[in-house]
Amino acid sequence: MDNLALRYGRFGEPGSVLQPDMSSPGPLMPGCLRVQMLFSPVNASDIIPITGAYRHRTPLPTVAGYEGVGVVIDAPEEAVHLLGKRVLPLRGQGTWQRYVDCPLSMAIPVPDDIHSHLAARAYINPLAAQLMLTHYPSAGKRVLLTAAGSDCAILLGQWARRLGAETVYGIHRSAIHADRLAALGIIPISQNETATIRAIAAQSDRVYDATGGRLAEEILNAMPEEGVFICYGILSGQPFRQQHARPRVEWFHIRNYLDTLSVEEWQAAFRQIWSRLRTSHYSEATLFPLTEWQAALTFYREAGRFSKPLLSMGL
The missing domain is CATH 3.40.50.720 (NAD(P)-binding Rossmann-like Domain)
Known part of the structure; x- marks a missing residue:
């Protein structure tokens, strides 16, 4: 199983410092899920750390991306019910890659009626x-x-x-x-x-x-x-x-608020988000294959765009 990831080992302009990296995921750590990613958006919050604005809390090298949606392909015994289900794999590894491991307690189940293009943008x-x-x-x-x-x-x-x-x-x-x-x-x-x-x-x-x-x-x-x-x-x-x-x-x-939320409060926050997003207007999505990430960054910078660039992780 090969994993294509967008990594950076130094700070700078994202188009220059991001590097595609192909490797095999290691063994799944206890208490974690392995998620095969479907989509991950390009946000200001993804771009800014790459430039070095938060270098004091961004260890290098690292994979870019903070949110997205995918399907659980491996899970510990207590979470086998999540196999094949969509989740948001949050607060673990960077999400601009095809496979993401995340703590089970931080993974957010996605309701069946929420489209994956919307779910990918339900966090930040x-x-x-x-x-x-x-x-x-x-x-x-x-x-x-x-x-x-x-x-x-x-x-x-x-x-x-x-x-x-x-x-x-x-x-x-x-x-x-x-x-x-x-x-x-x-x-x-x-x-x-x-x-x-x-x-x-x-x-x-x-x-x-x-x-x-x-x-x-x-x-x-x-x-x-x-x-x-x-x-x-x-x-x-x-x-x-x-x-x-x-x-x-x-x-x-x-x-500043994340560490103050208990696991129960973290999960409850997203139940409220799902309820609100169902009846809210949100921008449309424009898809870019992960291999065309530079085009996605260019599109993100376009003034007046209505659409959000989404990296599509399809193999």
Whole structure:
């Protein structure tokens, strides 16, 4: 059984440092599942560690990728009922490979009615959106989203509205996102409409920001003092400065919450995610064979895309 994996042994631009590697999986460790992967997405959270942004907690060499879906092909005696079933093999090995071993307790069973293209993307963005709305509730609040065309913001906006947000505005960079946002009940604002952004920010109770940089600073300077600014990404690549003590700035990193979840809470979180995803709009998927990973990275960088690149692991 040969395993094709995308590994990197140094940090840098993903197209340069990722290297296809063919090897045979070793013996399955006790308490683990072996999963034959079906699909794995390309997310910002996959790309950024490769560049070295988190080098202090990224041991090398390693396999890229944090989420995906596959079929269990080997399991310990207590989990033989999972053989042939789809799971999300999470918090174990990197997922940009054909075979992944993961701890049994961290594997998430996939309901039969959930399509594999959706299941492959049910971890990073849905869990982040769910946790942010739990810790920084939106009920009765006026909400502003940046990078509103992104998968995480699309879920944040939909779920904030369901949870009782008074209004939800979404700042988008490409005009192609405006109609989709409006159809979801998210009021679209172009990133170029500086005066409008300031006016909306001045009335916003919650800002969920994935952009950072100058846009974050403009919003912070306009927000009311009692507002809360939640930063969960810096897609601009630029940090921002908070010039005043208020409004309150909260930094959200999903990894800070994972170790606080018991196994029962971890599994329960995904039962809630499945329930929410069934009735949510999410981007479509564009498939790329694992051997065409460079094309998938190029597609990921395209501005204004509606579709999420998925690596297809088919043998």
